[in-house]
Amino acid sequence: MKRIPEQPDRENRIAFEIVVDAYDAAERAMGWYCYLQDELQVPFKATCRSARATSPLEVGVEVEVVDLASEDDCMSEIFVLVRYAKSRLAVPLEQLACHALDKQTCQAVADWHYWVARGYEY
Incomplete structure (x- = not known):
């Protein structure tokens, strides 16, 4: 996988807001x-960006993200629940491009x- 260039503002948010004081x-x-x-801010629209x-x-494929998966399901990577057929399905957040109307949701997905x-x- 090709790594992307470092983004200092995002690095700071991750280090000082998201994983601050995380030791393992x-x-x-x-x-x-x-x-x-x-x-x-759920629900929000998203599109599958990778298989x-x-x-x-x-x-x-466009989906509606309705929630985060359970804490236990997110211990190796982040999964979100999407409406799929007549049920809810957990899919990797990495797989989805955010189309939320609010900036905060799309920034969190981009992070x-x-x-x-x-x-x-982790």
């Missing part, structure tokens, strides 16, 4: 979970995309 993987996971829980073997979504693209891990 579990604490970093919870930092991200709490940050996204506070920042994501994943673990997800039935195809590139270009997660940045974290993943930089190769950071």
Whole structure:
């Protein structure tokens, strides 16, 4: 995976707001979970931006994000719940492009995309 250039403002937000005082993987996971829980204004529209073997979504498909998945489901990466057929399905947030009307939600999604693209891990 090609890493993207460092973005100082985003790095500062991640270091001093999201994973501040996180000393291990579990604490970093919870930092991200709490940050996204506070920042994501659900429901919001999103589009599948990449195919994943673990997800039935195809590139270009529009979905409605209705919530974060449970804390337990987000201990290795962030999953969100989307309306899919007549149920809710957990898909990786990394897979979705944000089309929310509010800046805060899209910034939070972009923060997660940045974290993943930089190769950071919990």
